[in-house]
Amino acid sequence: MEEIRLLRPDEFRAAAALADLVFRDADHKSMGDAYPNAFSPSLLQSYGAFVDGAIVSFVGFVPSVIWIGDAHLNVYSIGAVCTHPDHRGKGYAGAILELIREHSRQAGVPIILVSGNRGMYERFGCRTFGNTASYLLDGEAMAKLANAPAAREAVLRPFAPTDWFAVRRLAGQRAVRFEQSLWDLASMIRAEPTASNSKLIHRVWVAERGGEAAAFAVIAVPNGRIAPRGNPMLIEWAGDPVLAAALAARGAGEARAEKLRAVVPRHESEFAGVLEQAGCAGAPGKQSGTIAVVDPEALLVQLAPWLEAKNAGAFSGLRFRLSENGGYVVEREGRSWELTPEAFISLVFDRNGAESISSGGEISPTADLFPIPFPYPAGLNFV
Numbered sequence: 001m002e003e004i005r006l007l008r009p010d011e012f013r014a015a016a017a018l019a020d021l022v023f024r025d026a027d028h029k030s031m032g033d034a035y036p037n038a039f040s041p042s043l044l045q046s047y048g049a050f051v052d053g054a055i056v057s058f059v060g061f062v063p064s065v066i067w068i069g070d071a072h073l074n075v076y077s078i079g080a081v082c083t084h085p086d087h088r089g090k091g092y093a094g095a096i097l098e099l100i101r102e103h104s105r106q107a108g109v110p111i112i113l114v115s116g117n118r119g120m121y122e123r124f125g126c127r128t129f130g131n132t133a134s135y136l137l138d139g140e141a142m143a144k145l146a147n148a149p150a151a152r153e154a155v156l157r158p159f160a161p162t163d164w165f166a167v168r169r170l171a172g173q174r175a176v177r178f179e180q181s182l183w184d185l186a187s188m189i190r191a192e193p194t195a196s197n198s199k200l201i202h203r204v205w206v207a208e209r210g211g212e213a214a215a216f217a218v219i220a221v222p223n224g225r226i227a228p229r230g231n232p233m234l235i236e237w238a239g240d241p242v243l244a245a246a247l248a249a250r251g252a253g254e255a256r257a258e259k260l261r262a263v264v265p266r267h268e269s270e271f272a273g274v275l276e277q278a279g280c281a282g283a284p285g286k287q288s289g290t291i292a293v294v295d296p297e298a299l300l301v302q303l304a305p306w307l308e309a310k311n312a313g314a315f316s317g318l319r320f321r322l323s324e325n326g327g328y329v330v331e332r333e334g335r336s337w338e339l340t341p342e343a344f345i346s347l348v349f350d351r352n353g354a355e356s357i358s359s360g361g362e363i364s365p366t367a368d369l370f371p372i373p374f375p376y377p378a379g380l381n382f383v
Contacts, residue, residue, distance in 0.1 A: 002049065002051055003050045004049045004096055005047065007047065010041075011048065012041050015032075015046065016030060016031050016032030018082060019032070019039075020032075022083075022084075022085075027199055031080055034191050034192060035079065035191065035193055036191050038079060038080045038383055046058065046062075047059045049083075049087075056092065057084070058080065058082050058083075059097070060078065060081070061078060062077045062383045063109070064076075065179040067175070067176065068175075068306045068372055068373060068374070069305065070305040070306060071303050072179070073110065075113060076100070076112045076113070077113040077115070077381070077382075077383035078097075078112060080383070081093055093120060097124045101124070105298075108295075109298075110294060110295040110297075110298040110299035111292065111294070112292045115377075117289065121292075125293070125341050126290035126291060127290055127342050128286040130287035130350065130374050131265070131266040131285075131286065131287075131350060131371075132264060133283065133285070134262075135263075135264065135280045135281075136280070137248075137259060139258060139259075140279065142252055142278075143253075145248070145274070146246050146250045146253060147246075150240070150246070151207075151243060151250075154209045154214065155207065156247055157205065157206060157207075157208070158205055159203075159206050159216070163213060164185070164186065166216075167182075167204075167206070167216050168180070170238040170239045173239075176267055176375050178375055185380070189202055189218060189380065192220070193380070194235060194379070195233070198220065198230035199222075199227070200232065202218055202219070202220060202235065203220075203254075203255060204216060204219075205217050205251045206247070207239070213239070214239050214243050215238065215239030215241075215243035215244040216237065216238055216239060216247065217236070217247035219232060219235060220232055220233045221252065221257055222255065231259050232260050233263075234248045234261070235379050235380060241268075245271065248260060263285070263376060263378070264376075265375065265376050266351060266373065287349075287376065287377060289378070291345060293328070293345060296320035296344070297319075297321055300318065300320045310369055311368040311369055314368040314369050317331075318330075318369070326341075327339055327341065327344070328343075328344035335365075347370055349370075349371050
């Protein structure tokens with residue numbers, strides 16, 4: 001008997017074992033430990049396909065809230081998608097995704113983030129999105145950052161158990177961020193989701209200035225016992241960008257890392273400028289994974305506080321909706337534009353994306369509103 005449904009509390013252990021079979025080897029941290037929210041018997045959000053009562057396919061499904069100024073977006077993230085080798089090619093994961101689409105709409109969630117970019121996700125409506133710059137810091141650049149004048153005037157040190165309230169304060173001051181409580185930060189720093197994929201571990205550094213924490217950085221570095229599968233990387237940061245960059249460089253140096261990778265979203269231009277002043281060139285790219293907009297009307301409603309603050313006149317009368325053929329319709333001032341998923345997602349999230357509804361040299365009526373800034377999905381909240 002085949003069954004596709006939400007997992008029950010006693011089925012998550014078997015789901016984690018399936019994910020480990022597909023994704024992990026003996027040196028990896030278990031998926032159940034690295035992605036506790038995807039395998040959470042408390043949240044009860046993830047889906048599975050079952051054959052005769054045994055789980056054969058799994059889709060991790062994790063709710064989050066993203067803040068963009070005063071606007072907050074309800075978001076689901078999909079990850080840890082796997083099917084047992086003996087049951088592949090039967091359409092289980094695709095069938096689960098269709099259930100997830102309706103689940104999201106009922107929950108008031110307009111967008112879904114997906115950690116992959118396979119054809120199955122493209123058919124679901126996922127597309128690449130957003131603009132980033134990827135930096136690879138070498139030893140010379142890290143030395144410049146760690147010894148910047150502002151860094152020499154601060155105390156750069158490893159995280160201490162008394163730092164949690166300061167780290168939460170700094171994380172919450174970011175205008176564009178995943179909502180993270182003190183407990184969320186502690187749980188995900190310990191889980192090491194992105195880092196564990198590359199067999200790296202987290203190290204947290206804090207900068208003090210005038211006796212108060214002014215920045216923190218979470219970096220992923222080798223543990224000294226297991227050969228890593230990639231370069232050390234900056235996972236998350238908050239606070240003064242000069243000090244955060246200095247912390248990342250100092251932490252990487254203490255871990256004897258020769259290089260450090262940092263992916264910087266478009267809106268973090270000040271942090272990117274700090275890296276470039278140290279001699280690093282950023283390679284343009286997209287955000288991690290892909291995104292699907294399942295409810296454009298709810299997306300516009302939830303973005304309203306940010307859009308109104310940016311340009312109330314341009315926002316007035318703007319409408320989004322799904323078209324009958326699976327695309328999107330943008331309406332404003334008695335005019336409408338029908339867009340493909342690629343064009344609509346580019347409009348909302350990409351630099352110069354408003355050109356997708358411009359014609360004949362006409363300036364897009366959404367150019368003063370979009371793109372919206374968006375936090376990096378492959379940080380602590382990676383699924």
